[in-house]
Amino acid sequence: MDETLIHSTLFKEDTSVAIAPPINYDFLVTFGREVAYVTKRPFVDEFLQYLNQKNFEVVIFTAGSEEYASQVLDRLDPNGFIRHILYRDSRKLVDGKHVHDLSNLGRDLKNVVIVDDKPRSYMLQPENGIPIKRFIDHLQDIE
The missing domain is CATH 3.40.50.1000 (HAD superfamily/HAD-like)
Incomplete structure (x- = not known):
């Protein structure tokens, strides 16, 4: 988010x-x-x-x-x-980093994508990840 x-x-x-x-x-x-x-x-x-x-x-x-x-x-x-x-308590700790485990969604992962500005967030399922630039306040952003 x-x-x-x-x-x-x-x-x-x-x-x-x-x-x-x-x-x-x-x-x-x-x-x-x-x-x-x-x-x-x-x-x-x-x-x-x-x-x-x-x-x-x-x-x-x-x-x-x-x-x-x-x-x-x-x-x-x-x-x-x-x-x-899904709030912070739904994350998984892997090698000292909090990540999202898409397998916990109970969905067929071939139909799941995750859009995130931090690739480590989806390191357990990198093939499902769509990286996006971090948004701070660039109001001309077109990502």
């Missing part, structure tokens, strides 16, 4: 310090004592709509906490195109 579909700038809430939000952001979410200013990758709305129209099953992997990620996805996907969300 983060740096693939969106980018968040996090701030801890502190009443003694004024928080200056980034210049460009689409929405914000608050969780615990943190505020996240979220910028959507250009064309992410159209991408999710296209996948839905073609009957793709969209599953989101995120290393973010459930409290943070669920709020982001509620705002990112108000139409419910995303069917499943």
